[in-house]
Amino acid sequence: MNTPTKLGTYALGLVAVFGAAAGIGNAVGPVGPAAPAHDTATHDDPDTESSMDMTQQSSAANGAHAPGGLQISENGYTLQLDRPDLPVGGVTPVSFRILGPDEEPVTAYDTAHDEDLHLIAVRRDLSGYQHVHPELSPEGTWSIPLNLTAGMWRLFADFDPAGEDAALVLGADVAVAGGFTPVPLGEASTTAEVDGYTVTLDGDLVPGQESELTLSVSRDGQPVTDLQPYLAAYGHLVALRDGDLAYLHVHPAGEPGDGVTKPGPDITFYATAPSAGDYRLFLDFKHGDVVRTAEFTGSAGAPAPSVPDRDEPAAEGAGEHDDGGHAHG
Numbered sequence: 001m002n003t004p005t006k007l008g009t010y011a012l013g014l015v016a017v018f019g020a021a022a023g024i025g026n027a028v029g030p031v032g033p034a035a036p037a038h039d040t041a042t043h044d045d046p047d048t049e050s051s052m053d054m055t056q057q058s059s060a061a062n063g064a065h066a067p068g069g070l071q072i073s074e075n076g077y078t079l080q081l082d083r084p085d086l087p088v089g090g091v092t093p094v095s096f097r098i099l100g101p102d103e104e105p106v107t108a109y110d111t112a113h114d115e116d117l118h119l120i121a122v123r124r125d126l127s128g129y130q131h132v133h134p135e136l137s138p139e140g141t142w143s144i145p146l147n148l149t150a151g152m153w154r155l156f157a158d159f160d161p162a163g164e165d166a167a168l169v170l171g172a173d174v175a176v177a178g179g180f181t182p183v184p185l186g187e188a189s190t191t192a193e194v195d196g197y198t199v200t201l202d203g204d205l206v207p208g209q210e211s212e213l214t215l216s217v218s219r220d221g222q223p224v225t226d227l228q229p230y231l232a233a234y235g236h237l238v239a240l241r242d243g244d245l246a247y248l249h250v251h252p253a254g255e256p257g258d259g260v261t262k263p264g265p266d267i268t269f270y271a272t273a274p275s276a277g278d279y280r281l282f283l284d285f286k287h288g289d290v291v292r293t294a295e296f297t298g299s300a301g302a303p304a305p306s307v308p309d310r311d312e313p314a315a316e317g318a319g320e321h322d323d324g325g326h327a328h329g
């Protein structure tokens with residue numbers, strides 16, 4: 001009966017390896033009582049003794065507030081679906097309201113990217129992506145048919161209520177009845193094919209930092225230089241974090257008609273990844289009067305620090321860590 005012991009030893013070995021891999025900033029290691037938060041642990045979960053320090057490092061690296069899309073209610077606004085579950089098959093009407101701080105449906109919106117509200121639907125395995133623009137009734141109900149396969153879906157409403165300074169992204173789940181096979185996240189890639197078009201991705205997502213991403217569209221080996229404006233840009237990019245579907249803030253660089261921005265082949269965006277990890281990127285672009293979506297899997301940051309601290313000469317890199325005051329636990 002010493003199998004459990006062996007397993008236990010093996011597990012401890014794994015923890016030790018993991019602790020070593022986590023490297024800098026992690027002298028305490030993931031076992032044992034939680035290290036007191038170094039500086040600015042912004043999450044207020046009091047029960048974090050088993051959480052990994054890597055996660056804490058990642059969130060500490062992000063000075064911004066929480067990413068969008070993770071909440072059904074925020075800043076007094078609530079996404080209220082008419083039905084939390086839907087039948088499977090074909091095209092299904094979906095309707096919802098945005099309730100304001102007065103709990104009444106919001107009927108006045110500021111237009112952003114040519115629309116008052118953008119609805120993103122994606123199954124929770126990041127398949128089935130749809131970006132649509134529902135119709136608003138005078139009473140404040142948004143309606144749109146969606147093509148929903150069986151499974152758990154996430155709906156994101158991206159909108160800016162009139163009178164508010166900033167746009168909100170609220171998210172809600174919808175269960176679609178029936179059996180389904182989860183689709184694995186695709187391998188990280190810088191090339192996507194859609195409908196005879198090839199889209200390449202240049203640039204890296206950086207945890208906690210805005211980075212430039214350039215997507216370049218070609219067809220039959222020829223750069224596409226006559227992209228059509230779509231949503232006041234030559235492309236619309238949505239990025240979702242694998243695992244919780246956090247919705248990244250992305251904005252295009254330039255817009256059609258500004259005298260600078262060309263209609264392809266390159267479309268440039270600025271995106272901020274809230275943490276290290278995998279993301280799914282969805283680029284909508286319009287050409288030949290058809291909107292198509294190119295999808296990529298991308299990673300932000302390295303999974304673990306690759307260079308042990310002591311091997312670095314006392315140069316600029318180490319200096320930066322010391323400034324942060326949290327590199328050496």
Ligand SMILES: [Cu+2]
Binds near residue numbers: 115117118133231
């Ligand atoms: Cu939209």
